[in-house]
Amino acid sequence: MKINITLNGEKKVFNANYDDYLIDVLRKNGYLGVKKGCDTGSCGACSVHMDGKVVLSCATLACRADGHEITTIEGVQNEATKIAKYFANEGVEQCGFCSPGTVMSILYLEKCIENPTDEEILHYLNGNLCRCSGYQGQLRAIRMYLEAKQDEKSW
Amino acid sequence: MKKVGKNIQKSDAISLVKGKPVYTDDLAPRESLIVKVLRSPHAYARIKNIDLNIALKVPGVECILTYKDIKRIPFTRAGQCYPELSAYDKFILDEYVRHVGDDVAIIAATTGKIAEKAMKLIKIDYEILDPILDFESAIDNKIIVHKEDDIFTKIPIGFEPKRNIAAKIDLQYGDMEKVLNSCDIVFNGTYKTQAQAQAMMEAQTTYTYLDHQERLTVVTSTQVPFHTRRHLARSLGIKTSKIRVIKPRVGGGFGSKQTSHSEFYPSLVTLLTSKPAKINYSRKDVFNGTTSRHKMQFKVTLGAMKNGEIKAIILDGLSDTGAYGEHAITTFGSAGKKVLTLYNKIEACHFKGKAVYTNNVPGGALRGFGVTQGTFAIESAINELAEKVNMNGVDIRNLNMIKQGETSPLYNMITKGAGKEPMYMDSCMLEECVKTGVSSIDWIRRINKVETNGSKKRGVGVAIAQQGSGLPNIDMASATLKLNDDGFFTLMSGATDIGTGSDLILKQIAAEVLDVKIDNINVYAADTDITPFDSGAYASSTTYTSGNAVIEAANKMKEMIISYGGKFYNTSNENIVFENEIIKNIKTGDSISLAEFSNKITYNLIHTQLIASGSFVPKKAAPPYMAGFADVEVDTETGEVWVADFYGVIDCGTVINPNLAKIQAEGGIVQGIGMALIEDVVYEKRGRLATDSFMQYKIPCRKDIGNIHVEFVDGNDETGPFGAKSIGEVVINTAAPAIIDAIYNACGVRIRELPASAEKILKALNNANN
Numbered sequence: 044m045k046i047n048i049t050l051n052g053e054k055k056v057f058n059a060n061y062d063d064y065l066i067d068v069l070r071k072n073g074y075l076g077v078k079k080g081c082d083t084g085s086c087g088a089c090s091v092h093m094d095g096k097v098v099l100s101c102a103t104l105a106c107r108a109d110g111h112e113i114t115t116i117e118g119v120q121n122e123a124t125k126i127a128k129y130f131a132n133e134g135v136e137q138c139g140f141c142s143p144g145t146v147m148s149i150l151y152l153e154k155c156i157e158n159p160t161d162e163e164i165l166h167y168l169n170g171n172l173c174r175c176s177g178y179q180g181q182l183r184a185i186r187m188y189l190e191a192k193q194d195e196k197s198w
Numbered sequence: 199m200k201k202v203g204k205n206i207q208k209s210d211a212i213s214l215v216k217g218k219p220v221y222t223d224d225l226a227p228r229e230s231l232i233v234k235v236l237r238s239p240h241a242y243a244r245i246k247n248i249d250l251n252i253a254l255k256v257p258g259v260e261c262i263l264t265y266k267d268i269k270r271i272p273f274t275r276a277g278q279c280y281p282e283l284s285a286y287d288k289f290i291l292d293e294y295v296r297h298v299g300d301d302v303a304i305i306a307a308t309t310g311k312i313a314e315k316a317m318k319l320i321k322i323d324y325e326i327l328d329p330i331l332d333f334e335s336a337i338d339n340k341i342i343v344h345k346e347d348d349i350f351t352k353i354p355i356g357f358e359p360k361r362n363i364a365a366k367i368d369l370q371y372g373d374m375e376k377v378l379n380s381c382d383i384v385f386n387g388t389y390k391t392q393a394q395a396q397a398m399m400e401a402q403t404t405y406t407y408l409d410h411q412e413r414l415t416v417v418t419s420t421q422v423p424f425h426t427r428r429h430l431a432r433s434l435g436i437k438t439s440k441i442r443v444i445k446p447r448v449g450g451g452f453g454s455k456q457t458s459h460s461e462f463y464p465s466l467v468t469l470l471t472s473k474p475a476k477i478n479y480s481r482k483d484v485f486n487g488t489t490s491r492h493k494m495q496f497k498v499t500l501g502a503m504k505n506g507e508i509k510a511i512i513l514d515g516l517s518d519t520g521a522y523g524e525h526a527i528t529t530f531g532s533a534g535k536k537v538l539t540l541y542n543k544i545e546a547c548h549f550k551g552k553a554v555y556t557n558n559v560p561g562g563a564l565r566g567f568g569v570t571q572g573t574f575a576i577e578s579a580i581n582e583l584a585e586k587v588n589m590n591g592v593d594i595r596n597l598n599m600i601k602q603g604e605t606s607p608l609y610n611m612i613t614k615g616a617g618k619e620p621m622y623m624d625s626c627m628l629e630e631c632v633k634t635g636v637s638s639i640d641w642i643r644r645i646n647k648v649e650t651n652g653s654k655k656r657g658v659g660v661a662i663a664q665q666g667s668g669l670p671n672i673d674m675a676s677a678t679l680k681l682n683d684d685g686f687f688t689l690m691s692g693a694t695d696i697g698t699g700s701d702l703i704l705k706q707i708a709a710e711v712l713d714v715k716i717d718n719i720n721v722y723a724a725d726t727d728i729t730p731f732d733s734g735a736y737a738s739s740t741t742y743t744s745g746n747a748v749i750e751a752a753n754k755m756k757e758m759i760i761s762y763g764g765k766f767y768n769t770s771n772e773n774i775v776f777e778n779e780i781i782k783n784i785k786t787g788d789s790i791s792l793a794e795f796s797n798k799i800t801y802n803l804i805h806t807q808l809i810a811s812g813s814f815v816p817k818k819a820a821p822p823y824m825a826g827f828a829d830v831e832v833d834t835e836t837g838e839v840w841v842a843d844f845y846g847v848i849d850c851g852t853v854i855n856p857n858l859a860k861i862q863a864e865g866g867i868v869q870g871i872g873m874a875l876i877e878d879v880v881y882e883k884r885g886r887l888a889t890d891s892f893m894q895y896k897i898p899c900r901k902d903i904g905n906i907h908v909e910f911v912d913g914n915d916e917t918g919p920f921g922a923k924s925i926g927e928v929v930i931n932t933a934a935p936a937i938i939d940a941i942y943n944a945c946g947v948r949i950r951e952l953p954a955s956a957e958k959i960l961k962a963l964n965n966a967n968n
């Protein structure tokens with residue numbers, strides 16, 4: 044079947060089988076920033092946005108994306124670069140495999156909550172597993188990123 | 199120091215976070231055949247017949263391989279220096295399958311779906327055998343996991359497969375009977391640790407192709423590219439020179455990629471078809487078809503005086519190596535060798551036990567590598583003994599633990615080629631670690647008072663630990679530095695950065711020696727054709743072993759630059775100074791920048807290429823130390839434990855990059871909390887893994903973790919690069935025993951078998967109340 048997706052702002056048509064998952068269609072077509080960490084929607088590495096909301100692309104059938112807007116990490120490179128700098132400053136990117144998915148969740152969190160508390164940050168990112176960092180450093184980085192953004196706005 | 203001790207960012211950090219295609223699966227050729235492995239549904243069975251007729255007819259299937267198609271060559275997948283201390287007890291495919299998930303057939307097809315379809319159409323007639331799943335009944339059981347006669351070990355390790363014994367340990371000093379008889383108290387306790395999964399985020403992934411010279415190129419997510427090349431050469435029966443192993447960015451290791459797994463299958467397919475092939479393990483493949491932490495149990499005997507002095511320790515253990523003996527003796531050996539040295543005042547010591555075969559998924563390397571298991575047993579026993587002699591966990595350790603400038607006869611016994619001269623732990627800052635932790639957690643006040651808030655009780659606990667820094671006289675690392683035109687360097691290293699930032703650490707070390715800017719060094723790592731040998735990312739060896747190799751290479755490079763500077767200025771070397779990227783003739787005052795100098799010697803004058811190499815083998819143990827303090831809250835109504843705060847105080851010598859070291863520590867502590875409380879590899883009755891996905895196998899997520907506080911004491915080991923020791927593994931070891939101690943101090947329940955699940959604690963609380 045043919046699937047029409049507005050992908051990172053561009054209209055695309057992909058060929059997919061009815062039982063293909065979105066992650067496989069995306070990776071097959073070169074969107075390699077979407078990572079596969081598990082097959083059960085448990086780790087969050089494959090997180091993308093569908094109509095602006097975080098979804099797990101390994102647990103979303105590709106056909107369900109037909110007619111919808113999908114954003115992958117490739118579509119938010121500028122925003123990701125900003126977050127990446129704070130991650131790098133803390134040294135919490137580590138192996139980096141979970142990072143693109145985590146970035147997608149951070150961007151969604153920002154959209155939903157103006158000035159999130161630590162509790163809210165943890166809540167929104169709870170589905171993004173990371174085995175390297177122990178999470179604490181990521182929380183420090185995210186907090187600093189968000190604070191800097193608030194400062195920017197207040198100018 | 200200008201570069202060492204500084205928070206410099208990893209050069210790949212931004213790319214990784216932005217999702218650039220850098221991992222094995224991202225780089226694989228699109229036209230690769232997709233390889234899948236058919237895995238055994240039975241814990242133990244003989245393959246009576248395999249019928250491929252229908253499967254082979256599926257359009258798009260390229261080939262299906264069974265044990266009948268493969269030359270029978272025993273080998274080990276354990277990534278260790280040659281000759282390995284692991285049994286050669288594995289065949290790529292065999293007539294027998296020895297655990298659920300053991301490999302039965304290799305299918306290659308144009309797409310994954312076709313391979314899976316074909317897999318379902320393979321008809322296998324199994325003779326199902328009774329498995330051994332309980333490791334306590336493995337020895338001399340009538341069921342034998344390895345009945346074949348062509349398996350062997352290269353080094354005597356007590357290998358008795360017909361008795362299901364993969365390896366034995368027996369190490370002792372002192373007159374145990376006499377010392378125990380002289381003790382006021384003899385304490386006995388049994389402790390069990392579970393199998394834990396590495397749970398790295400990127401699964402094992404490999405792609406292979408034949409290059410223009412028809413050589414097999416293997417691009418793989420590995421911690422041990424050089425060992426993998428050797429494993430492939432042996433198991434495939436081809437020359438090492440015909441294989442090239444390349445390691446791209448690795449999405450986490452923790453030991454999971456210290457054993458070769460995914461490399462064999464696409465290699466076979468490529469050799470057979472001459473086509474590129476790729477395998478990307480599913481999470482189910484990872485759980486069923488790779489390794490986990492060895493499940494172990496230990497009977498601990500402590501002999502002590504009333505005043506708390508510990509005189510004797512017996513550590514009698516059993517390790518479940520599963521169906522194959524990968525890392526069997528080495529992890530089990532580490533459980534005693536790198537733990538007992540903590541208590542160096544003992545007069546008698548006996549460490550013994552066996553690693554046994556069962557029909558469980560094999561044990562393998564996992565951060566801490568046996569030391570984690572041994573630390574749990576010994577440290578838990580010490581905490582129990584402390585109570586018996588009316589001391590607290592800190593006081594008993596202060597009395598008995600190894601301190602700066604002290605030694606232990608065990609260090610000589612466990613260090614290859616150590617000789618008889620005592621090895622003094624001059625850089626040991628353990629005492630300082632404990633002292634710092636005591637103050638950070640407010641130990642004295644907290645240990646004497648249990649806080650209660652409704653059904654919740656709060657308590658503190660302590661444990662200490664150590665690890666190694668590379669394996670003395672075994673591990674070897676090399677590094678090569680090349681001065682390029684325009685004055686920048688290429689650092690070629692066989693070390694494998696698996697996310698820890700070791701490429702950057704090595705760069706910082708090289709930049710410090712050469713006194714050049716960090717950005718003036720590019721690291722090219724782990725390509726067996728190009729980079730020099732390195733044992734790989736294991737045994738906490740990279741910073742220490744590879745770092746020392748980099749120092750030697752950098753010092754040689756510096757000498758070369760000075761020597762060629764002398765030629766350039768036509769003067770003797772004593773007149774040349776190389777500092778801050780400037781080569782200066784102090785006699786005349788002339789100077790030239792490194793960039794200009796390298797352009798000149800490359801293009802116009804001298805016409806040479808400066809290349810320097812260095813190698814390093816550790817000669818003595820340089821253990822990092824840690825004191826861990828847990829502050830936990832136990833809900834006595836549900837049995838749930840919340841680690842509110844964990845204080846880790848670490849002596850890893852000089853800290854090369856404080857940020858990276860801190861993240862290593864935080865990550866290790868969280869992995870340790872997972873092991874202490876929630877993580878568990880569980881089997882069903884017939885040996886099927888019940889926890890073969892992240893749905894069932896739980897690792898800590900963000901909300902499971904309280905505050906982690908990491909501190910470094912000011913250490914310095916004279917044998918380390920700029921005084922550095924390792925950090926990667928020691929950080930996991932204290933979590934479980936400290937948390938278990940804190941749980942006891944909070945609510946009086948002592949858990950001796952990990953994980954301390956809410957269910958176990960609640961049951962114990964109920965039993966205590968009845």
